[in-house]
Amino acid sequence: MIDVLYAPGLHPNKPRTYRHVARKCYLQTAQKKNKSRKEIRKSVGSQLRFVKRNLNSINRLLDAYPHIPLNPKEYKYLLVGNTLYCQQKQMYDAKTHSIEDRIVSIHQPHVRPIVRGKSQAKVEFGAKIHVSVIDGISFLDELSWDAFNEGSHMMDYVENYRKRFGCYPKELLADQIYCTRSNRAALKEKGIKLLAKPLGRPSAVQVHVRPGERNPIEGKFGQAKTRYGLNRIKARLKDTSETWIACIFFVLKLVKLAGAALPCQILKVVLSFSARGLSDRIRQNVDHTKNKVLPILEILQPNPFKLKIITRVFQQTLCSIILIVYQLNI
Secondary structure, three states, X not given: OHHHHOOOOOOOOOOOOOHHHHHHHHHHHHOOOOOOHHHHHHHHHHHHHHHHHHHHHXXXXXXXXXXXXXXXXXXXXXXXXXXXXXXXXXXXXXXXXXXXXXXXXXXXXXXXXXXXOOXXXXXXXXXXXXXXXXXXXXXXXXXXXXXXXXXXXXXXXHHHHHHHHOOOOOEEEOOHHHOOHHHHHHHHHOOOEEEOXXXXXXXXXXXXXXXXXXXXXXXXXXXHHHOOOOOOOOOOOHHHHHHHHHHHHHHHHHHHHHHHHHHHHHHHHHHOOOHHHHHHHHHHOOOOOHHHHHHHHHHHOOOOHHHHHHHHHHHHHHHHHHHHHHHOOO
């Protein structure tokens, strides 16, 4: 950025950046296999002084211009760099490793570190979402780039259900983090049954909730990640990333509705068949296929109920095939 702002007609001398010296000092510490706290702190302090020098040089170069000669993208990087330097300097002076709204990416300053405690990755980066599954259809209730406790927002999700459907749910199946005493009391007040492990001794528990009952919501996350790339959001801007995530769950709804609508439509068409309609179609086409249709009419002529029996058997057989295919999710 110093190279972009420097103009020989406005500035007498170009400021020194010491970028090669800073890179060399960084590699001396980063490439060590074993680093002590003292060495890490010394290296961090050295890099902060290099950054401070460059920021002061940028401010002096900007003072010579009547207006800021940077495009929106470059100006954004300048603001993010100043904020990042202030955060790192504050943690360096206080000898801490955490700060509120910490920036971990210059290109994506809205991303925050979220501590999960998993074995593979203790800290994750990205958006945190809350999803509700109602009759197999997933709803995106909350999307935030900051870490939040889902249990404290449970009643907000219940109110979202009432806004969508006009009533409160009869039953609610939730994870253990939602089953706090305050949430239990609020659900009981609204007449909602919580399907979770009751409070008290295990011997007093009458209704046990199997762990597999939460498989639908876990399956939705797995389907979104493996099939539609929920864990591979490649957008850099905040709004674009949020739109990408929302579109994935919109597609999940369409897939579920399409899977339920096709068997219903086929079933509706099959049930629309009747003995009278089938007989009329045969008589309408008798002139074109006289040799093929007349034997059928002759067979059905002695007993008019045979046509109804054949139609009912055809309906029952086709309905059974549709139900089997729908259960197998084909």
